[in-house]
């Protein structure tokens with residue numbers, strides 16, 4: 223998938239123009255502090271949300287046009303958006319974050335890249351840090367449709383983080399963008415160690 227091309231063409235079908243309701247609900251219920259990274263931040267709505275909740279947040283995205291548009295949408299926090307690859311994160315991001323906030327980055331990746339995603343998270347998240355995700359479990363694909371978003375079974379998520387992480391929150395949120403209610407799962411995981 224050529225993400226840069228999608229942004230250039232304005233074909234950003236995933237973008238809801240607002241922060242994830244389940245992420246807002248989670249941050250409202252669980253006050254968090256520290257440095258947070260939003261991988262695959264796109265237009266940066268969850269970065270703005272994290273800043274609203276007092277986190278020292280950065281967004282990382284592989285598509286320069288997506289990042290430029292995030293900066294234009296959120297000029298007061300423009301310096302918080304960085305171009306880069308989660309799989310090979312910038313040096314300054316390695317081991318630098320207390321929290322990672324996941325929203326539709328993982329579901330954008332073909333299953334073959336999930337190991338790279340996990341290694342990317344390990345590279346940026348401190349031991350003892352939290353990975354809080356609104357995981358898009360059921361994209362409701364039609365027959366023959368592959369994705370993105372790719373189908374991500376709960377069991378796939380469990381297997382991907384089976385070693386080195388413990389689950390600290392796990393539920394199907396009741397709030398969500400209209401078309402996604404009942405199809406997402408909030409799961410928080412703490413990286414062991416630290």
Ligand SMILES: C[S@@+](CC[C@H](N)C(=O)[O-])C[C@H]1O[C@@H](n2cnc3c(N)ncnc32)[C@H](O)[C@@H]1O
Nearest residue numbers: 225236262263264283284285307308325326330
């Ligand atoms: C489906 S979009 C979601 C964007 C945003 N999270 C949202 O919810 O609107 C997936 C995003 O992940 C970015 N992306 C894909 N692979 C990436 C990687 N390896 N590192 C960083 N960003 C990546 C894409 O450029 C795209 O902006």
